[in-house]
Amino acid sequence: MPSTDQSPTFRRAVSPVEWWIAAHPRGTVPVLQVAVEGTGALDPCRLAAAAAAASEACPGTRLARKGREWVDTGRPPAVRTAKAGGVPVHRLPELQEPLLHRGGPTCEVLHVEGPTPAVVFRASHAVMDAGGVLLWAGDVFRALRGEPLVGATDTVTEVDLLPPLTQKPTPPGLQYPALLGGRAPGKERRTLWLRRSVDGYHPGLIARLATTIAPLCGDGDAQFAVPVNLRRYAPQTRSTASLSHSLPFTVPAGQDWEATHERLLTMLAEERDAQARLDPAVLKIPQPVLRLINGALESKATKQNRYPSHASLAHLGRVDVEEFSTASFAATALYSLSSSPAGGPVELDVVECAGHTEIMLSWHDGPGIEEKATALLDRIEEALSPAALRATTAAVPSTPGTVLPAFAAPSALGTVLPAFAAQCAATPDALAVSGPDGDLTYAELDRRSRVVATALRDLGIGREDVVGVLADRTADAVAAIWGVVRSGAAYLPLDVQHPDARLNDILTDAGAPVCLVQRPHDARAVVPDGCRTVLLDELSGEPPAGWTEPATEPGDLAYVIYTSGSTGRPKGVEIEHGSLANYAAWATRSLGVDASTRMPLLTSFAFDVSCTSLFLPLLAGGSVLLPHGELNHATLRTLLTDGAPTVLTMTPSLLELIGELDVRPATVRVVAAAGEVLRRSVALRALDMFGPECRVMNLYGPTEATIECLAHTFDPGTDTAAGVPIGVPPDNCTAHVLDAQHRFVAPGEAGELYVGGAQLARGYRGRPDLTRTRFVRLADGTRVYRTGDIVRVTDTGVVEFLTRADDQxxxxxxxxxxxxxxxxxxxxxxxxxxxxxxxxxxxxxxxxxxxxxxxxxxxxxxxxxxxxxxxxxxxxxxxxxxxxxxxxxxxxxxxxxxLPDPFAGADEPPADHSDRDDVTRAVAAIWAATLGADPDRLADDTDFHQFGGDSLLMLSMVAAVCRDVVGADAEPLFMARLGEIVREPTIARVAAIARAALSPTSTGVTQEPATRLGAELPAEAVSA
The missing domain is CATH 3.30.300.30 (ANL, C-terminal domain)
Structure with missing residues (x-):
């Protein structure tokens, strides 16, 4: 840091406007203040070091006046700390303190500690304008992040930027009454700031404000002052000088905002602001004399309650809050607080940031002023963001009239653990899990899960730890997941069919200290160094006699599920107990889950829809049904006919496949589809298959909103569109539809869906940057998740899905x-x-x-x-x-x-199909029907996947071959070789296996044992 006796390296002339501002009565020189609010914390010492570094790059922050020059003192702005407590930042008394008072500093930084941490950059308006403050603040945060500083070392003033005056400026008169009433003469000058955040960015914002305020200004024209940043005349200028002038702007009575906006743009295009400026001759007036003039101006305005305009309307532009964030501090809002110059009117400063328009009103405080100012801000907010639109998609009960089970009262249920323990104690002999590795009663599930929890506790695992679970769909896996939760830790489900490298990366990214593994997966290279493997198969015995449930809180982590990531690596979604409990409460009621419920688990554990089957039945005394064998048409048929399920949850694709099985199970009461668009034709087929008494529900929800957060019961009489609506938000959840400018849209208009409420995830594990991007806040502080789905709200108030807003x-x-x-x-x-x-x-x-x-x-x-x-x-x-x-x-x-068509040539007919036998011809016909292709254009070696098939279509194809080619008697032999089809999905291979099944003694095809791993179908066949 340069010492004060060194020759200054930076100096610039005092401009006419700075000369006038500096000559305000002592202690009343206007102060510009830019506040950056956020979450997290900033270290005061690091902030002070950053402020010092930024002052080197922006020497205009450490000036003192010597005659008609500003000279660098070499002293960086001081960093002070203020304790906010429960007081909003704009109410802090420190903001009332003057700068440039009795030789004091021109700039300082206020570090605010409290529930809403903030940094306030304060600068005397005599040396800086709001644009200059933003340049300075940006460099302070660059220094905090360790980035190169941009700096602002230009010495230009408005004299350098503007052309010569063509006529002598006319000083503004005091003609207009105070918009909110004046302060009482003789009272201490104190500024009142009121802040209002409004959702969205609004084109023609200054014009909208002017036309909203104009009717309050009397019957005649309204007069405004619009500060204009003169840097527009030299966009490359990087100067912190006071480079803004107020453009007088008249708004005729009754003029709409579009016409007002056009007039303002015309005035700027004609460079009217270049002439509307202070007379440079003011520099000839000695400061003591000018101080007396300014004091008289303020006194006259106060006594007469009249000002040069009705209001000053300043737009500081749009800023990216990421530029004012660090690794430990995430900026959520930036706004400007100014104080009026001598004889100045009410000021409205607006900044666009974080999807909001931040409005700060400033005026002299006095009796009744705050009430009037609040009413004015209410009027502005209603004009920009009507309350009717904000309330369009508020929380709505999903199924009115139904009774919520006592265990699931949202106001009383903080986590699912007490309800599970109570259920185990109440019905110990009831069937909890029915699976391929045996059935578990509630007593046995209780015992096994406590054994797992005890083993984890003995390893030091507890709250906020993440434990991997790598297991097939077995009763042991269900007990393991409940055991992790009962240990107080969070479970991380791993899909056994994912590659070892991906599972290893996920465990590493999650920082899991332990992974529970079921044989034979312990032989895989999945668990990274530093993560301990615990074999589920070796956990046995009894839990300790004094075992107790952990003291789990709603804010504790319950599970982490990884989804695909746009940055090239998967991201872990962290779900807390309170979110899971809220989902369990409303979903139990909506799906009609009770002690008679038998709910199959049709998805991989690594998909959050599995939580519906893992938690809901076991909290209500019902049963979880696990398929015996890998999912295919045969195991599905057995499950539906012999398992007597009552509630089904699945993707629409799987529901469509079930529709092809030609079964009509009489036990199913509710079918819930989730994860994809539910087509009306599929919903109608489900009603036909399960009967008119069965409810078909369309559930919607990203992993980040805990399984599902909107629900709709299909009504064939009213739901006539091609896609079934995704519904309305349930208990304690909200849905909002905003346009690309973050404004609420009217019913029927398309916009992006933002979901909020009790089920929102904590965020992405170890990804604060991504969490800030996707989990944002509305202007009223509501935390919401940007789904990326484009939807609209119908006239009946339900949400319809339209498309995606991104490449997902x-x-x-x-x-x-x-x-x-x-x-x-x-x-x-x-x-x-x-x-x-x-x-x-x-x-x-x-x-x-x-x-x-x-x-x-x-x-x-x-x-x-x-x-x-x-x-x-x-x-x-x-x-x-x-x-x-x-x-x-x-x-x-x-x-x-x-781009070239990747399927070009795929439809070319093969040379000859005359040698196909009846079986091959029948298989080719089934492939053609499944893939929507001409059978004569399918070669015998066509790969099913590369011709457009996926794993569910493969299930459909296999089911059709069994039904139409192989027959019921030979189906077991055909299905025993399903693994061969998965590995070599060609017409020739399927036909050969079909022939072998029809003629078991045939030696035309080598028989291959159907090992469990060999017969697996990809998990995506049934995921959601």
Whole structure:
């Protein structure tokens, strides 16, 4: 830091406006203040060091006046700490304190500690304007982040930026009454600040404010002062000087905001602000004389209650709060607090940030002023964001009139653990889990889960720890998951069918100290160094006699589930106990879950829809049904006919497959579809299959909102659109529809769905940056999640899904970020760039992942294998096309139309099919019907997946072959070799296995044992 006796390295002239402002009566020089609020904390010592570093780059923050020059003192702005307690930042008494008083500093930083931590950058208006404060504040945060500083060392003033005056300026008169009433003469000058946050960004904002306020200004025209940043005349200028002038702006009575906005833009285009400025001759007036003039001006305005305009309307522009954040402090809002100059009117300062318009009103405090100011802000908010739109999609009970089970009262239920323990004690002999490895009563599930919990506690595992669970769909796995939760830790379910490398990465990213593994998966290279493996198969015995439930709080972590990530790696969604408990409460009621419920688990544990089956029945005394064997049409048929299920939860794709089984189970009371668009035709088929007394529900919810957060019961009489509505938010949940500018939309208009309420996730594990991006706040402080789904609200108040706002796609209910697949492809040494898109085959309905790669002789088959070793099967591209470059549109996106068709030539007919036998011909016909293709254009070696098939379509194809070709008697032999079909999904292989099943003694095909692993179908077949 330079000492005060060094020759200054920075100096600039005092401009006319700065000369006038500096000559205010002592202690009344206006102070500009920019507040940055956020979450987290800033270290005061680091903040002071950053302020000092920024002052080197922005020497205009440490000036003192010497005659008609500002000179660098070399002393950085002081950093003071204020304790806010429960007081809002704008109410802090420190903000009333003057700067540039009796030789004091011109700038300082206020570090605010309290429930809402903040940093306030304070600068005397005599040396700086709001634009200058933003330049300075930006460099302070760059210093905090360790980034290079940009600096602001220009010495220009308005004299340098503006052309010469063409006529002598006329001093403004005191003609307009105070908008909110004046302060009493002789009273201490004290500024009142009132803040209002309004959702969205609003074009023509100054014009909208002016036309909203104008009717309050009397019958005549309204007069406003609009500060204009003169840096617009030299956009590259980086100066902290006071470079804003007020443009007088008249608004005729009754003029609409569009016309007002047009007039304002015209005035700016004509550079009217260049002439509307202070007479440079003011520099000739000695400061003592000018101080007397300013004092007289303020006194006259106060006595007469008249000012140069009705209000000053300042727009500081749009800022990115990320530029004012650090690793430990996440900025959530930025706003400006100013104080009026001598004789100045009411001021309204607006800043656009974080999807909000921050409005700060400032005026002299006095009796009744706050009430009038509040009413004015109410009027402005209603004009910008009508209350009727904000309330369009408020929380609505999902199924009125039904009775909430006593255990699930939302006001009383903090976690699910007390209810589970109570249920185990109340019905110890009731069936809890029925699975391929045996049945468990509640007493046995209670015992086994406590054994797991005890083992974890003995390893020091407890609250906020994450424990991996790698197991098949077995009763032991259910006990393990409940055991993790009962230990106080959070469980991390791992899909056994995902590649070892991906599971290893997930455990590493989650920082899991322990992973519970069921044989034979202990032989896999899944568990990373530093994570201890505990074999479920070896956990036995009895829990200790004094075992007690953990003291789990609603804010404790319950589970972590990983989803595809747009940054190239999966992201872990952290769900707390309170969110899970709220979901369990309303879903139990909505789905009619009780002691008679038998609910199958049809999804992988690694998909959050599994929580519906894992928790709901076991909190109500019902049973969880686990399929005996891997899911296929045969095991599904057995489960539906012999398992007597009462409630089914699944993806619409799986529901569509079940519709092809030609079964009519009489026990099903509720069918809940989730994870994809539920088509009306599928819902109608479900009603026909399960009977008119069965309720078909469409549930919606991203993992970040705890399983499902909107629900709708299908009504064939009113739900006539192609897609079934996704419904309304249930208890303690909210849904809001906002446009691209974050404004609430009217019913019927399309917008992005934001969900909020008790079920929101804590965030993404170890990803505060991504959490800030996706979990945002509305202007009233409500925390919401940006779903990325484009929806609309119907006239009846239900939400309809329309499309996606981004590149995310869904394959069989799985959320896929194509960028993650592209990043994996680019990790291959032969690929320099890659892009992945979802495309359909010509004439096909199903979306396929198609990759395009640029590189040095990449081999498509090798690249598919490379991806398969690292990502789940459903993320492996169906096609890989090598291109010379990735064409892009003018806005930088991949130009899909300019990319080659990956399916070109796929429809060319093979040379000859005359040698096909009846079985092969029948199989080809089934493939054609399943894939929507011409059977004569399907070669015998056509790969099912690369021709447009997915795992659910494969299930459908296999079921059709069993029904129409193999027959019931030979079906077991055919299904025993399902693993061969999964590994080699061609017409020739399926036909050969069908022939062998029809003629068991045939030696035409080598019999292959149906090992459990060999017969698996990909988990995406039933995921959501």
């Amino acid at each position: 796609v869904k394959v069989l209910g799985n959320r896929i970020e194509p960028a993650e697949i592209a990043q994996t492809l680019e990790d291959h040494p032969s690929v320099s760039r890659a892009a992945v898109l979802a495309r359909s085959r010509p004439g096909g309905d199903h979306k396929l992942l198609c990759a395009y790669v640029v590189g040095t002789a990449p081999d498509p088959v090798e690249l598919q294998a490379f991806v398969a070793e690292r990502l789940p099967r459903y993320m492996v591209p169906a096609t890989v096309t090598v291109v010379a470059e990735l064409p892009r549109t003018v806005n930088g996106k991949i130009d899909v139309r300019a």
